[in-house]
Amino acid sequence: MSKATRDRTAREKLAEERRLQAQRDKQKRMLGAVGAAAAVIVVVVGVFVFVNSNRDKAEDFVGALAPTSRASDGSIVMAKAGVTSPVLEVFEDFQCPACKNLEKTSGNTFKQLAADGKAKVVYRPFRLFQQTPLKENSERAANAALCAPGDNWVPFHDKIYAEQPPEGKVGFSNSDLISWAAGLSTPITGDAFTQCVNGAEKSAQVQAMTDYALKVGKVESTPTVKLDGKDITNDAFVPSDLKKAVADAG
Template identity: 50%
Template sequence: MSKAARERSARERLAAERKRQEARDKQRKLLAIVLGAVVAVAAVVVVTVIVLDQRGKSDQKATAYTGPQAPLTRDADGSIVMAKAGVTAPTIEIFEDFQCPACKSFEESTGKKVKELAAAGKVKVVYRPFHLFGQSQNPIKENSLRSAAAALCVPADKWLSYHDALFKFQPEEGDEGFATKELVNWGKDVGVADAGFEKCVTDQQKKSQVDTMTTYALQTRKVTGTPTVFLNGRKLEDNELGSPDGLEKAVSDAAKTKTNQ
Protein backbone atom coordinates (compact mmCIF):
# COMPACT_ATOMS: atom_id res chain seq x y z
CA MET A 1 0.00 0.00 0.00
CA SER A 2 1.36 3.38 -0.99
CA LYS A 3 2.03 6.10 1.52
CA ALA A 4 -0.88 8.14 0.14
CA ALA A 5 -3.19 5.16 0.46
CA ARG A 6 -2.08 4.54 4.03
CA GLU A 7 -2.67 8.18 4.93
CA ARG A 8 -6.11 8.10 3.30
CA SER A 9 -6.97 4.93 5.20
CA ALA A 10 -5.82 6.47 8.47
CA ARG A 11 -7.89 9.60 7.80
CA GLU A 12 -10.91 7.45 7.04
CA ARG A 13 -10.44 5.44 10.25
CA LEU A 14 -10.03 8.66 12.21
CA ALA A 15 -13.13 10.14 10.61
CA ALA A 16 -15.06 6.97 11.34
CA GLU A 17 -13.87 6.97 14.95
CA ARG A 18 -14.85 10.63 15.32
CA LYS A 19 -18.32 9.82 14.01
CA ARG A 20 -18.59 6.95 16.45
CA GLN A 21 -17.39 9.23 19.25
CA GLU A 22 -19.89 11.90 18.24
CA ALA A 23 -22.61 9.27 18.23
CA ARG A 24 -21.55 8.09 21.70
CA ASP A 25 -21.51 11.70 22.94
CA LYS A 26 -25.01 12.24 21.60
CA GLN A 27 -26.17 9.04 23.30
CA ARG A 28 -24.64 10.12 26.61
CA LYS A 29 -26.25 13.55 26.35
CA LEU A 30 -29.59 11.99 25.50
CA LEU A 31 -29.22 9.53 28.36
CA ALA A 32 -28.35 12.36 30.74
CA ILE A 33 -31.44 14.27 29.64
CA VAL A 34 -33.64 11.20 30.06
CA LEU A 35 -32.16 10.36 33.46
CA GLY A 36 -32.54 13.95 34.54
CA ALA A 37 -36.17 13.88 33.55
CA VAL A 38 -36.70 10.59 35.39
CA VAL A 39 -35.05 11.96 38.53
CA ALA A 40 -37.14 15.11 38.31
CA VAL A 41 -40.35 13.12 37.92
CA ALA A 42 -39.34 10.81 40.78
CA ALA A 43 -38.64 13.82 42.99
CA VAL A 44 -42.05 15.26 42.18
CA VAL A 45 -43.68 11.92 42.98
CA VAL A 46 -41.83 11.63 46.30
CA VAL A 47 -42.73 15.18 47.29
CA THR A 48 -46.34 14.61 46.27
CA VAL A 49 -46.56 11.41 48.30
CA ILE A 50 -45.05 13.12 51.34
CA VAL A 51 -47.40 16.08 51.03
CA LEU A 52 -50.44 13.85 50.58
CA ASP A 53 -49.34 11.66 53.47
CA GLN A 54 -48.90 14.65 55.75
CA ARG A 55 -52.17 16.13 54.54
CA GLY A 56 -53.88 12.82 55.23
CA LYS A 57 -52.47 12.73 58.73
CA SER A 58 -53.49 16.32 59.37
CA ASP A 59 -57.02 15.39 58.30
CA GLN A 60 -57.20 12.61 60.91
CA LYS A 61 -59.57 14.32 63.28
CA ALA A 62 -61.36 12.07 65.73
CA THR A 63 -65.06 12.52 66.38
CA ALA A 64 -67.13 11.76 69.45
CA TYR A 65 -69.23 8.59 69.33
CA THR A 66 -72.93 9.45 69.51
CA GLY A 67 -74.55 6.07 68.89
CA PRO A 68 -76.21 3.67 71.34
CA GLN A 69 -74.20 2.71 74.40
CA ALA A 70 -74.57 1.89 78.06
CA PRO A 71 -72.84 3.78 80.89
CA LEU A 72 -69.06 3.34 80.98
CA THR A 73 -66.89 2.81 84.06
CA ARG A 74 -63.26 1.85 84.56
CA ASP A 75 -62.28 -1.02 86.83
CA ALA A 76 -59.18 -0.86 89.00
CA ASP A 77 -57.26 -3.09 86.59
CA GLY A 78 -57.78 -0.60 83.74
CA SER A 79 -60.49 -2.47 81.87
CA ILE A 80 -63.58 -0.58 80.72
CA VAL A 81 -67.04 -1.85 81.66
CA MET A 82 -70.08 -0.91 79.58
CA ALA A 83 -73.39 -1.96 81.13
CA LYS A 84 -76.72 -0.61 82.25
CA ALA A 85 -77.31 -0.45 85.98
CA GLY A 86 -78.00 -3.89 87.42
CA VAL A 87 -76.87 -5.84 84.34
CA THR A 88 -74.22 -8.37 85.32
CA ALA A 89 -74.78 -11.14 82.78
CA PRO A 90 -74.37 -12.37 80.15
CA THR A 91 -70.85 -10.91 80.08
CA ILE A 92 -68.77 -10.29 76.96
CA GLU A 93 -65.03 -9.76 77.43
CA ILE A 94 -63.12 -8.34 74.47
CA PHE A 95 -59.34 -8.77 74.44
CA GLU A 96 -57.92 -6.48 71.77
CA ASP A 97 -54.81 -4.72 70.52
CA PHE A 98 -55.27 -1.40 68.72
CA GLN A 99 -52.54 -2.33 66.20
CA CYS A 100 -54.31 -5.60 65.31
CA PRO A 101 -55.95 -5.52 61.82
CA ALA A 102 -58.34 -8.36 62.76
CA CYS A 103 -59.51 -6.31 65.76
CA LYS A 104 -60.24 -3.41 63.44
CA SER A 105 -62.25 -5.73 61.18
CA PHE A 106 -64.19 -7.00 64.19
CA GLU A 107 -65.01 -3.45 65.24
CA GLU A 108 -66.12 -2.53 61.73
CA SER A 109 -68.35 -5.58 61.36
CA THR A 110 -69.63 -6.25 64.87
CA GLY A 111 -68.58 -3.40 67.16
CA LYS A 112 -71.84 -1.52 66.68
CA LYS A 113 -73.86 -4.60 67.65
CA VAL A 114 -71.82 -4.95 70.86
CA LYS A 115 -72.75 -1.39 71.82
CA GLU A 116 -76.40 -1.88 70.89
CA LEU A 117 -76.70 -5.03 73.01
CA ALA A 118 -75.20 -3.21 76.00
CA ALA A 119 -77.46 -0.19 75.45
CA ALA A 120 -80.48 -2.50 75.39
CA GLY A 121 -79.46 -4.05 78.71
CA LYS A 122 -78.92 -7.46 77.13
CA VAL A 123 -75.26 -7.83 78.01
CA LYS A 124 -72.41 -6.51 80.13
CA VAL A 125 -69.32 -5.68 78.06
CA VAL A 126 -65.75 -5.58 79.38
CA TYR A 127 -63.07 -4.15 77.09
CA ARG A 128 -59.59 -5.47 77.90
CA PRO A 129 -56.98 -3.76 75.68
CA PHE A 130 -53.45 -5.12 75.99
CA HIS A 131 -50.03 -5.24 74.32
CA LEU A 132 -50.19 -8.37 72.15
CA PHE A 133 -47.22 -7.44 69.98
CA GLY A 134 -44.67 -7.13 72.78
CA GLN A 135 -42.35 -9.63 71.11
CA SER A 136 -42.75 -8.23 67.59
CA GLN A 137 -40.35 -6.01 65.68
CA ASN A 138 -40.77 -2.26 65.52
CA PRO A 139 -42.70 -0.29 64.49
CA ILE A 140 -45.59 -2.66 65.27
CA LYS A 141 -44.30 -3.26 68.82
CA GLU A 142 -44.15 0.42 69.77
CA ASN A 143 -47.38 1.24 67.91
CA SER A 144 -49.15 -1.35 70.02
CA LEU A 145 -47.68 -0.12 73.30
CA ARG A 146 -48.24 3.61 72.68
CA SER A 147 -51.88 3.14 71.73
CA ALA A 148 -52.69 0.83 74.65
CA ALA A 149 -51.02 3.14 77.18
CA ALA A 150 -52.75 6.20 75.72
CA ALA A 151 -56.16 4.51 75.87
CA LEU A 152 -55.71 3.96 79.60
CA CYS A 153 -55.15 7.70 80.06
CA VAL A 154 -58.62 8.50 78.72
CA PRO A 155 -61.50 8.96 81.20
CA ALA A 156 -64.15 6.25 81.03
CA ASP A 157 -66.87 8.53 79.67
CA LYS A 158 -64.70 9.44 76.64
CA TRP A 159 -63.09 6.05 76.20
CA LEU A 160 -65.47 4.59 73.64
CA SER A 161 -64.93 7.53 71.28
CA TYR A 162 -61.17 7.25 71.70
CA HIS A 163 -61.28 3.47 71.27
CA ASP A 164 -63.09 3.85 67.94
CA ALA A 165 -60.67 6.56 66.77
CA LEU A 166 -57.66 4.30 67.41
CA PHE A 167 -59.10 1.63 65.16
CA LYS A 168 -60.19 4.15 62.55
CA PHE A 169 -56.66 5.59 62.29
CA GLN A 170 -54.82 2.30 62.77
CA PRO A 171 -51.52 2.40 60.83
CA GLU A 172 -50.84 -0.18 58.15
CA GLU A 173 -48.78 -3.16 59.27
CA GLY A 174 -45.12 -2.21 59.01
CA ASP A 175 -45.82 1.54 59.11
CA GLU A 176 -44.93 3.70 62.06
CA GLY A 177 -48.04 5.30 63.52
CA PHE A 178 -49.91 6.28 66.66
CA ALA A 179 -47.47 9.16 67.13
CA THR A 180 -47.64 10.77 70.56
CA LYS A 181 -48.90 14.06 69.13
CA GLU A 182 -51.68 12.25 67.28
CA LEU A 183 -52.70 10.31 70.38
CA VAL A 184 -52.94 13.55 72.34
CA ASN A 185 -54.85 15.38 69.61
CA TRP A 186 -57.40 12.60 69.18
CA GLY A 187 -58.13 12.75 72.89
CA LYS A 188 -58.76 16.47 72.67
CA ASP A 189 -60.91 15.91 69.57
CA VAL A 190 -63.29 13.65 71.49
CA GLY A 191 -63.52 16.01 74.44
CA VAL A 192 -60.86 14.85 76.91
CA ALA A 193 -60.21 17.92 79.03
CA ASP A 194 -58.27 16.41 81.94
CA ALA A 195 -55.24 18.54 82.77
CA GLY A 196 -52.97 15.52 83.13
CA PHE A 197 -54.02 13.73 79.96
CA GLU A 198 -51.27 15.01 77.66
CA LYS A 199 -48.51 14.25 80.16
CA CYS A 200 -50.01 10.82 80.81
CA VAL A 201 -49.80 10.01 77.09
CA THR A 202 -46.42 11.65 76.48
CA ASP A 203 -44.72 9.95 79.45
CA GLN A 204 -46.54 6.62 78.95
CA GLN A 205 -47.59 6.76 82.58
CA LYS A 206 -49.88 3.76 82.11
CA LYS A 207 -47.19 1.44 80.73
CA SER A 208 -46.96 -0.62 83.91
CA GLN A 209 -50.73 -1.10 83.89
CA VAL A 210 -50.56 -2.17 80.25
CA ASP A 211 -47.91 -4.72 81.24
CA THR A 212 -50.17 -6.06 84.00
CA MET A 213 -53.15 -6.32 81.66
CA THR A 214 -50.96 -8.06 79.08
CA THR A 215 -49.79 -10.62 81.63
CA TYR A 216 -53.40 -11.25 82.62
CA ALA A 217 -54.44 -11.76 78.98
CA LEU A 218 -51.55 -13.98 77.92
CA GLN A 219 -50.86 -15.99 81.06
CA THR A 220 -54.05 -16.02 83.12
CA ARG A 221 -56.60 -16.15 80.31
CA LYS A 222 -54.32 -17.90 77.78
CA VAL A 223 -55.13 -15.47 74.98
CA THR A 224 -53.00 -16.27 71.92
CA GLY A 225 -54.38 -13.82 69.37
CA THR A 226 -56.74 -10.94 68.90
CA PRO A 227 -59.53 -10.30 68.92
CA THR A 228 -60.38 -12.92 71.51
CA VAL A 229 -63.91 -12.61 72.84
CA PHE A 230 -65.33 -14.56 75.76
CA LEU A 231 -69.04 -14.88 76.51
CA ASN A 232 -69.59 -15.99 80.09
CA GLY A 233 -66.09 -17.45 80.00
CA ARG A 234 -66.56 -19.35 76.73
CA LYS A 235 -64.36 -18.34 73.83
CA LEU A 236 -66.54 -17.39 70.88
CA GLU A 237 -65.90 -18.96 67.49
CA ASP A 238 -65.20 -16.99 64.31
CA ASN A 239 -68.74 -17.49 62.98
CA GLU A 240 -70.09 -15.88 66.16
CA LEU A 241 -67.65 -12.97 65.94
CA GLY A 242 -67.82 -12.30 62.23
CA SER A 243 -71.39 -11.07 62.02
CA PRO A 244 -73.76 -9.01 64.19
CA ASP A 245 -76.43 -11.71 63.90
CA GLY A 246 -74.02 -14.42 65.03
CA LEU A 247 -73.03 -12.44 68.10
CA GLU A 248 -76.62 -11.54 68.98
CA LYS A 249 -77.67 -15.20 68.76
CA ALA A 250 -74.79 -16.24 71.01
CA VAL A 251 -75.81 -13.63 73.60
CA SER A 252 -79.46 -14.66 73.37
CA ASP A 253 -78.57 -18.33 73.84
CA ALA A 254 -76.38 -17.47 76.84
CA ALA A 255 -79.22 -15.49 78.42
CA LYS A 256 -81.63 -18.42 77.95
CA THR A 257 -79.13 -20.81 79.50
CA LYS A 258 -78.80 -18.55 82.54
CA THR A 259 -82.60 -18.29 82.86
CA ASN A 260 -83.03 -22.07 82.71
CA GLN A 261 -80.41 -22.76 85.35
Protein backbone atom coordinates (compact mmCIF):
# COMPACT_ATOMS: atom_id res chain seq x y z
CA MET A 1 0.00 0.00 0.00
CA SER A 2 1.40 3.37 -1.01
CA LYS A 3 1.94 6.17 1.51
CA ALA A 4 -0.79 8.25 -0.16
CA THR A 5 -3.24 5.40 0.18
CA ARG A 6 -2.30 4.88 3.84
CA ASP A 7 -2.75 8.59 4.57
CA ARG A 8 -6.14 8.62 2.86
CA THR A 9 -7.29 5.56 4.84
CA ALA A 10 -6.14 7.12 8.11
CA ARG A 11 -8.04 10.32 7.32
CA GLU A 12 -11.17 8.33 6.47
CA LYS A 13 -10.94 6.37 9.75
CA LEU A 14 -10.50 9.59 11.71
CA ALA A 15 -13.47 11.17 9.97
CA GLU A 16 -15.60 8.10 10.68
CA GLU A 17 -14.58 8.12 14.37
CA ARG A 18 -15.46 11.82 14.62
CA ARG A 19 -18.82 11.19 12.95
CA LEU A 20 -19.61 8.35 15.36
CA GLN A 21 -18.51 10.44 18.36
CA ALA A 22 -20.70 13.32 17.21
CA GLN A 23 -23.61 10.89 16.88
CA ARG A 24 -22.98 9.56 20.40
CA ASP A 25 -22.81 13.11 21.78
CA LYS A 26 -26.10 13.96 20.09
CA GLN A 27 -27.74 10.88 21.56
CA LYS A 28 -26.49 11.81 25.05
CA ARG A 29 -27.93 15.32 24.67
CA MET A 30 -31.27 13.89 23.52
CA LEU A 31 -31.37 11.41 26.40
CA GLY A 32 -30.52 14.20 28.81
CA ALA A 33 -33.35 16.34 27.46
CA VAL A 34 -35.78 13.42 27.65
CA GLY A 35 -34.66 12.68 31.19
CA ALA A 36 -35.15 16.29 32.22
CA ALA A 37 -38.57 16.36 30.58
CA ALA A 38 -39.50 13.12 32.31
CA ALA A 39 -38.38 14.57 35.62
CA VAL A 40 -40.58 17.60 35.03
CA ILE A 41 -43.50 15.34 34.12
CA VAL A 42 -42.98 13.31 37.28
CA VAL A 43 -42.95 16.48 39.37
CA VAL A 44 -46.05 17.84 37.64
CA VAL A 45 -47.89 14.55 37.99
CA GLY A 46 -46.82 14.33 41.60
CA VAL A 47 -48.12 17.82 42.30
CA PHE A 48 -51.35 17.07 40.44
CA VAL A 49 -51.91 13.87 42.42
CA PHE A 50 -51.06 15.62 45.67
CA VAL A 51 -53.41 18.52 45.00
CA ASN A 52 -56.25 16.33 43.83
CA SER A 53 -55.80 13.82 46.64
CA ASN A 54 -56.19 16.72 49.04
CA ARG A 55 -59.14 18.17 47.14
CA ASP A 56 -60.89 14.80 47.17
CA LYS A 57 -60.04 14.02 50.78
CA ALA A 58 -63.04 13.16 52.93
CA GLU A 59 -63.82 15.65 55.66
CA ASP A 60 -64.59 14.96 59.29
CA PHE A 61 -68.07 15.63 60.62
CA VAL A 62 -68.33 17.69 63.79
CA GLY A 63 -71.39 17.92 66.02
CA ALA A 64 -74.85 16.39 65.92
CA LEU A 65 -76.81 15.52 62.81
CA ALA A 66 -79.47 17.91 61.66
CA PRO A 67 -82.97 16.57 62.34
CA THR A 68 -84.06 13.90 59.88
CA SER A 69 -87.57 12.93 58.89
CA ARG A 70 -89.29 10.91 56.22
CA ALA A 71 -91.33 12.76 53.61
CA SER A 72 -94.58 11.35 52.27
CA ASP A 73 -92.86 10.20 49.06
CA GLY A 74 -90.38 8.06 51.03
CA SER A 75 -87.40 10.40 50.76
CA ILE A 76 -85.44 11.41 53.85
CA VAL A 77 -85.06 15.10 54.65
CA MET A 78 -82.09 16.22 56.74
CA ALA A 79 -82.26 19.90 57.66
CA LYS A 80 -82.33 22.29 60.56
CA ALA A 81 -85.68 23.81 61.46
CA GLY A 82 -86.63 26.59 59.08
CA VAL A 83 -84.02 25.72 56.43
CA THR A 84 -85.79 25.17 53.13
CA SER A 85 -83.08 26.06 50.62
CA PRO A 86 -80.83 25.48 48.85
CA VAL A 87 -81.98 21.90 48.30
CA LEU A 88 -79.41 19.15 47.78
CA GLU A 89 -80.95 15.96 46.39
CA VAL A 90 -78.95 12.74 46.49
CA PHE A 91 -80.26 10.06 44.12
CA GLU A 92 -78.57 6.78 45.03
CA ASP A 93 -78.69 3.00 44.74
CA PHE A 94 -77.24 1.12 47.71
CA GLN A 95 -75.71 -1.48 45.36
CA CYS A 96 -73.90 1.19 43.31
CA PRO A 97 -70.09 1.28 43.96
CA ALA A 98 -69.87 4.91 42.83
CA CYS A 99 -72.57 5.80 45.36
CA LYS A 100 -70.51 4.16 48.08
CA ASN A 101 -67.52 6.19 46.92
CA LEU A 102 -69.57 9.40 47.07
CA GLU A 103 -70.65 8.52 50.60
CA LYS A 104 -67.04 7.83 51.58
CA THR A 105 -65.77 11.06 50.04
CA SER A 106 -68.58 13.55 50.67
CA GLY A 107 -71.03 11.91 53.05
CA ASN A 108 -69.73 13.93 55.97
CA THR A 109 -69.90 17.11 53.91
CA PHE A 110 -73.60 16.53 53.24
CA LYS A 111 -74.12 16.03 56.97
CA GLN A 112 -72.11 19.15 57.87
CA LEU A 113 -73.93 21.36 55.37
CA ALA A 114 -77.25 20.29 56.86
CA ALA A 115 -76.03 20.58 60.46
CA ASP A 116 -74.70 24.10 59.80
CA GLY A 117 -78.01 25.16 58.28
CA LYS A 118 -76.44 25.78 54.88
CA ALA A 119 -78.58 23.32 52.92
CA LYS A 120 -81.61 21.07 53.04
CA VAL A 121 -80.40 17.59 52.12
CA VAL A 122 -82.87 15.14 50.60
CA TYR A 123 -81.86 11.49 50.17
CA ARG A 124 -83.72 9.64 47.41
CA PRO A 125 -82.64 5.98 47.37
CA PHE A 126 -84.12 3.89 44.57
CA ARG A 127 -83.44 0.78 42.49
CA LEU A 128 -81.46 1.49 39.34
CA PHE A 129 -80.03 -1.94 38.55
CA GLN A 130 -82.10 -4.31 36.42
CA GLN A 131 -79.87 -7.37 36.16
CA THR A 132 -79.61 -10.26 38.62
CA PRO A 133 -78.33 -10.32 41.35
CA LEU A 134 -77.79 -6.56 41.49
CA LYS A 135 -81.48 -5.81 41.09
CA GLU A 136 -82.47 -8.03 44.00
CA ASN A 137 -79.66 -6.69 46.19
CA SER A 138 -80.73 -3.14 45.43
CA GLU A 139 -84.39 -3.95 46.02
CA ARG A 140 -83.80 -5.51 49.45
CA ALA A 141 -81.58 -2.66 50.60
CA ALA A 142 -83.98 0.04 49.41
CA ASN A 143 -86.93 -1.77 51.01
CA ALA A 144 -85.11 -2.05 54.35
CA ALA A 145 -84.13 1.61 54.21
CA LEU A 146 -87.79 2.53 53.73
CA CYS A 147 -88.74 0.31 56.67
CA ALA A 148 -86.37 2.21 58.98
CA PRO A 149 -87.70 5.19 60.96
CA GLY A 150 -86.76 8.58 59.58
CA ASP A 151 -85.25 9.93 62.78
CA ASN A 152 -82.68 7.11 62.89
CA TRP A 153 -82.26 6.62 59.18
CA VAL A 154 -78.84 8.14 58.43
CA PRO A 155 -76.79 5.70 60.57
CA PHE A 156 -78.59 2.78 58.90
CA HIS A 157 -77.97 4.35 55.49
CA ASP A 158 -74.25 4.57 56.27
CA LYS A 159 -74.12 0.99 57.56
CA ILE A 160 -75.74 -0.37 54.40
CA TYR A 161 -73.02 1.26 52.30
CA ALA A 162 -70.31 -0.02 54.63
CA GLU A 163 -71.54 -3.57 53.99
CA GLN A 164 -72.09 -3.23 50.23
CA PRO A 165 -71.39 -6.56 48.48
CA PRO A 166 -69.10 -6.69 45.43
CA GLU A 167 -70.82 -6.27 42.08
CA GLY A 168 -72.14 -9.56 40.79
CA LYS A 169 -72.33 -11.13 44.24
CA VAL A 170 -75.53 -11.85 46.14
CA GLY A 171 -75.79 -9.66 49.22
CA PHE A 172 -77.95 -7.47 51.40
CA SER A 173 -79.85 -10.48 52.74
CA ASN A 174 -82.85 -9.63 54.87
CA SER A 175 -81.30 -11.30 57.89
CA ASP A 176 -78.15 -9.20 57.54
CA LEU A 177 -80.10 -5.98 57.08
CA ILE A 178 -82.10 -6.70 60.23
CA SER A 179 -78.92 -7.57 62.15
CA TRP A 180 -77.10 -4.42 61.02
CA ALA A 181 -80.04 -2.25 62.06
CA ALA A 182 -80.10 -3.88 65.49
CA GLY A 183 -76.38 -3.25 65.93
CA LEU A 184 -76.54 0.54 65.47
CA SER A 185 -75.70 2.81 68.41
CA THR A 186 -79.41 3.62 68.46
CA PRO A 187 -80.81 0.22 67.43
CA ILE A 188 -83.64 -0.27 64.99
CA THR A 189 -85.55 -3.30 66.23
CA GLY A 190 -89.05 -4.64 66.75
CA ASP A 191 -91.52 -6.89 65.01
CA ALA A 192 -92.83 -4.14 62.74
CA PHE A 193 -89.37 -3.48 61.28
CA THR A 194 -88.52 -7.18 60.97
CA GLN A 195 -91.80 -7.99 59.23
CA CYS A 196 -91.41 -4.99 56.93
CA VAL A 197 -87.97 -6.17 55.82
CA ASN A 198 -88.80 -9.87 55.52
CA GLY A 199 -92.12 -9.22 53.81
CA ALA A 200 -90.77 -6.60 51.36
CA GLU A 201 -93.63 -4.41 52.54
CA LYS A 202 -92.16 -1.28 50.94
CA SER A 203 -91.65 -2.76 47.48
CA ALA A 204 -94.41 -0.62 45.96
CA GLN A 205 -92.81 2.51 47.39
CA VAL A 206 -89.40 1.42 46.11
CA GLN A 207 -90.95 1.26 42.64
CA ALA A 208 -92.59 4.64 43.10
CA MET A 209 -89.27 6.20 44.14
CA THR A 210 -87.58 4.51 41.19
CA ASP A 211 -90.21 5.95 38.82
CA TYR A 212 -89.74 9.38 40.36
CA ALA A 213 -85.96 9.26 39.96
CA LEU A 214 -86.05 8.09 36.35
CA LYS A 215 -89.08 9.98 35.05
CA VAL A 216 -89.29 13.14 37.15
CA GLY A 217 -85.70 13.52 38.26
CA LYS A 218 -84.40 12.44 34.83
CA VAL A 219 -81.70 10.42 36.55
CA GLU A 220 -79.61 8.37 34.10
CA SER A 221 -76.91 7.08 36.44
CA THR A 222 -76.08 6.82 40.09
CA PRO A 223 -75.16 8.70 42.03
CA THR A 224 -76.80 11.87 40.81
CA VAL A 225 -76.65 14.95 43.00
CA LYS A 226 -78.80 17.97 42.25
CA LEU A 227 -78.66 21.43 43.75
CA ASP A 228 -81.96 23.25 43.34
CA GLY A 229 -82.67 20.97 40.39
CA LYS A 230 -79.27 21.45 38.70
CA ASP A 231 -76.97 18.45 38.31
CA ILE A 232 -73.76 19.00 40.30
CA THR A 233 -72.66 15.37 40.55
CA ASN A 234 -69.06 16.09 39.54
CA ASP A 235 -68.74 18.85 42.14
CA ALA A 236 -70.29 16.58 44.77
CA PHE A 237 -67.30 14.22 44.64
CA VAL A 238 -64.98 17.01 45.81
CA PRO A 239 -65.98 18.35 49.25
CA SER A 240 -64.55 21.82 48.66
CA ASP A 241 -66.34 22.12 45.30
CA LEU A 242 -69.58 20.86 46.86
CA LYS A 243 -69.41 23.48 49.62
CA LYS A 244 -68.64 26.21 47.10
CA ALA A 245 -71.60 25.24 44.92
CA VAL A 246 -73.91 25.36 47.94
CA ALA A 247 -72.48 28.70 49.07
CA ASP A 248 -72.95 30.17 45.59
CA ALA A 249 -76.54 28.89 45.49
CA GLY A 250 -77.23 30.31 48.94
